[in-house]
Amino acid sequence: MDSRYVKLFTQIAQSIEVIAEQAMEMNHANNDEKGEDAAEKMREMYMELHDRMSKEDFDPKTLSKADYARILVGATIATQGIENRIKTEQKALEGYKIDTIPKLNRIMDEAKDDDSARALAEELFTIKNSEG
Numbered sequence: 001m002d003s004r005y006v007k008l009f010t011q012i013a014q015s016i017e018v019i020a021e022q023a024m025e026m027n028h029a030n031n032d033e034k035g036e037d038a039a040e041k042m043r044e045m046y047m048e049l050h051d052r053m054s055k056e057d058f059d060p061k062t063l064s065k066a067d068y069a070r071i072l073v074g075a076t077i078a079t080q081g082i083e084n085r086i087k088t089e090q091k092a093l094e095g096y097k098i099d100t101i102p103k104l105n106r107i108m109d110e111a112k113d114d115d116s117a118r119a120l121a122e123e124l125f126t127i128k129n130s131e132g
Contacts (some may be wrong), residue, residue: 001060001061005060006053006058006060009053009071010050010053010054012071012074012075012078013046013047013049013050013053013070013071013074014046014050015074015078016042016046016073016074016077016078017043017046017047017050019077019081020039020040020042020043020046021039021043023035023039023042024036024039024040024043027039045070046070046074049067049070049071103124103125106120106124107120107121107124
């Protein structure tokens with residue numbers, strides 16, 4: 001196995017270890033003992049895998065099918081996290097393109113001075129709430 005894949009798999013294990021730690025904390029805060037225990041077991045499993053793969057003398061030939069299954073689960077979780085971040089960033093980008101930038105351009109095109117710019121900004125950048 002190429003050393004770059006060993007490094008990638010090690011990073012995946014470390015990322016899932018951190019995610020599991022965060023899940024433990026969240027479950028603890030929500031008094032969810034079962035969830036906290038499950039997250040702790042997951043953290044320990046990925047911590048062991050990460051520690052083993054991080055060793056200078058690590059031999060990739062020692063990875064078992066179960067290790068590859070853990071790496072697969074970790075890669076899947078990491079992929080979902082990346083996809084969620086992309087969706088969030090895409091929404092922000094759309095907001096800038098569709099709402100914010102056109103409104104700022106309108107201020108630049110229509111306002112004659114600071115007072116008219118402020119008045120137009122007040123109109124354009126106020127969210128009208130239908131609930132009052």
